[in-house]
Amino acid sequence: MSVMSGFGVVLKRDLHLAFRNRGDLINPLVFFMLVATLFPLGVGPDPETLMIMGGGVIWVSALLSNLLAMDSLFRSDFEDGSLEQLMLAPQPLWMTAMAKVISHWLVTGLPLTLLSPVLAIMFGLPSEALPAIVATLFLGTPLLSLIGAIGAGLTVGLRKGGILLSLLTLPLYIPVLILGTGAIDAAVSGMAWHGHLLWQGVLLVLGITFAPLAISASLRISVSG
Amino acid sequence: MSQLSSLSASGLTCERDERTLFESLDFTLSSGEVLQVAGPNGAGKTTLMRVIAGLALDFHGDIVWNGQPVKDDRPGFQASLLYMGHQPGVKSIMTPEENLQWSMGLHRKLDKEEIWGALKKVQLRGYEDVPCYQLSAGQNRRVALARLFLARQKLWILDEPFTAIDKAGIAELEQTLVDHARRGGMVMMTTHHEMDMDYSGFRQLVLGGE
Numbered sequence: 001m002s003v004m005s006g007f008g009v010v011l012k013r014d015l016h017l018a019f020r021n022r023g024d025l026i027n028p029l030v031f032f033m034l035v036a037t038l039f040p041l042g043v044g045p046d047p048e049t050l051m052i053m054g055g056g057v058i059w060v061s062a063l064l065s066n067l068l069a070m071d072s073l074f075r076s077d078f079e080d081g082s083l084e085q086l087m088l089a090p091q092p093l094w095m096t097a098m099a100k101v102i103s104h105w106l107v108t109g110l111p112l113t114l115l116s117p118v119l120a121i122m123f124g125l126p127s128e129a130l131p132a133i134v135a136t137l138f139l140g141t142p143l144l145s146l147i148g149a150i151g152a153g154l155t156v157g158l159r160k161g162g163i164l165l166s167l168l169t170l171p172l173y174i175p176v177l178i179l180g181t182g183a184i185d186a187a188v189s190g191m192a193w194h195g196h197l198l199w200q201g202v203l204l205v206l207g208i209t210f211a212p213l214a215i216s217a218s219l220r221i222s223v224s225g
Numbered sequence: 226m227s228q229l230s231s232l233s234a235s236g237l238t239c240e241r242d243e244r245t246l247f248e249s250l251d252f253t254l255s256s257g258e259v260l261q262v263a264g265p266n267g268a269g270k271t272t273l274m275r276v277i278a279g280l281a282l283d284f285h286g287d288i289v290w291n292g293q294p295v296k297d298d299r300p301g302f303q304a305s306l307l308y309m310g311h312q313p314g315v316k317s318i319m320t321p322e323e324n325l326q327w328s329m330g331l332h333r334k335l336d337k338e339e340i341w342g343a344l345k346k347v348q349l350r351g352y353e354d355v356p357c358y359q360l361s362a363g364q365n366r367r368v369a370l371a372r373l374f375l376a377r378q379k380l381w382i383l384d385e386p387f388t389a390i391d392k393a394g395i396a397e398l399e400q401t402l403v404d405h406a407r408r409g410g411m412v413m414m415t416t417h418h419e420m421d422m423d424y425s426g427f428r429q430l431v432l433g434g435e
Contacts, residue, residue, distance in 0.1 A: 006331050013327040020318045081312025082328075084280055089331035090304040224282040 006091035014103035032065040054123030055184030070148035093216035109141030132187035136180040146211035153218030237286035268433030307378040313369030317358040343374035383414040
């Protein structure tokens, strides 16, 4: 049994489960759209203000909706014993963790990235900023999923892990947020924004390299306790 | 399955909340043996199973699989291990067929006929397309037990496999365990059910017997 086919089994299984649970699938997306659309109602329809805030609001909504979805990443597997089965499979645990994070990103981060131009237009952001929004979310949301999964792994064994998860992961989300909104701000004011994007890429590579190991260690601790 | 294997544990000690569950526990399990871990509630049966399987990390002592410490070759050990815990890992929103597809698919390639065959052996033929939340507790347990018919792993660690299973089912299951042991496999299990196994390789390990 090759390692890659085990990866495929887990990825397929998680996508399958996600599409079975349509409510859970749509929830983070609806949340993302709702938070972003409520802002203009709260701060007023002044196009100038909306354009300044737009990038930040989109990013903060994306971050919060990712956090909302994160808690369920390992929870049901932990509760019904599937996590033990996944951990005792012949494949290394970091690979299983990676498959779960990828499937999680495919159903939350990716659709959110694809929806973001709609929100950008709604906030009246200039069309030059659209590539920056999509590109930063495209690199940023997988990173959020990777970081969040470490926290989700650590808190999955706790009865009320949700708040602790937010406290643990939010500080780590902040650099991603700053780089994302920085790139959009630069793009809105017509400056070069590729620097921010490159830094985000660096962090993503770092995350892909180390997060799976941290996730598997955190899962081992949770299941052992 | 022709090659002989052995699992041995020496000096196993585990404490939970400053209470010693078991201390300096030694045992060996070889091909062809069925070991029942017995003892009152809270004696540490489940903990012992989890320690051996590698899920509980908080213990002292050595576990050796085929002459090699398990911690040196965990993937090798896991490739020959089938573990079933209290929560058997059956996804309620998936069908029995899909459940077996992923849980055994992690270990080897399967085709549909094999899965249907295994479901037939646990009397779930005809239910392969019904989501597991519509099945009874016993049927859900049977979905998990169908893994035994697909398993090529040598070492089976089963924690309370008879929960919610009817009398006839238990008799069949006992026979399955004996058949596995006869083929050179080994079984380590806990149960409160009286095992009337007429098999020379059947042994008991009693925990918490003061």
